[in-house]
Amino acid sequence: MYFSSDKRLYRAIKNMFGYYPGNIHLYKLAFRHKSSTTKKINGVRLNNERLEYLGDAILSAVIADYLFKSFPYKNEGFLTEMRSKIVSRASLNKLSQKLGLQHLIRAGADPSSKAKSAGGDAFEALVGAIYLDKGYDFTRKIIIKRIVNIHFDIEQLIASEISYKSKLNEWAQKEKRNILFRVEEEIGEKHKKQYLIAVEIDDEIISRAQDFSIKGAENLAAEKAWNIMQERKE
Helix, strand or coil, rough: CCCHHHHHHHHHHHHCCCCCCCCCCHHHHEEEEEEHCCCCEEECCCCCHHHHHHHHHHHHHHHHHHHHHHHHCCCCHHHHHHHHHCCCCCHHHHHHHHHHHHHHCCCCCCCCCCCCHHHHHHHHHHHHHHHHHHHHHHHHHHHHHHHHHHHCHHHHHHHHCCCHHHHHHHHHHHCCCCCEEEEEEEEHHHHCCCEEEEEEECCCCEEEEEEECHHHHHHHHHHHHHHHHHHHHH
C-alpha cells in the first residue's frame, strides 16, 4: 500500500516519462530540497544534493553523446556551446517549469528553496534517480525521447547565441566590477587534457568549471558565475 503522496509521485513520473518508478524512495529524495533536510544517515544529510551531482554528470554525458553523433562534422567548440545551451541552468529551470517539477519539490522555509535554480537542481537530481533506478541506457532514452526531442528545438538552439562570458563582462563593466578568468589547472595530457577555469569578481572566486577547451571552460564557469550573481541580486 502506498501513501497518497507516493501515488501522486508515481502518476507524475508516469505522465512525464511514460513509466512507473521502481524505487520510489529515490524519486522522493530527488525532490527533497536541502532546506527540508531532517536527519542524517551515517553523517550524510538526506536531501537531493548528491543526486543532483550524479544527475548533472549523467545528463552532460548523454547530451555530449547525442550531439557528437547528431553532428559528425561539427568541431569541438560547436559541440561544447550546444551542450551548454541545453544543460545551462537557465535552460533547465525553464524545463522544470514546463514539466511542473515545482509542484513536486519538498522544501522548507529557507529562502534558497525559492531560488530560480531550485527547479533545475531538482531536474538534475531526478536524472540521477532515474539512472540509479533504471540504469544508463534507459536514462539515455528518456532524456533523448522525452526531453530533447519534445522540449528542445535544436535548429533554434543552433541559431541562438549564448555567451555567458560576454554577458558577465558586460555586467562587470556596467557595475564597475573587476573580473578575471584564470586557468587554475590543466588536467590530463594531450587530447584528453581539460582546463579548470576560475572566475574571480573583485578578487573573490565565484565559480569554477572545467572542459576540454579553455573557451568551453570559460563559458561554463561564466554561466555558473552569472547565475550566482543573479541570485545574489535577488
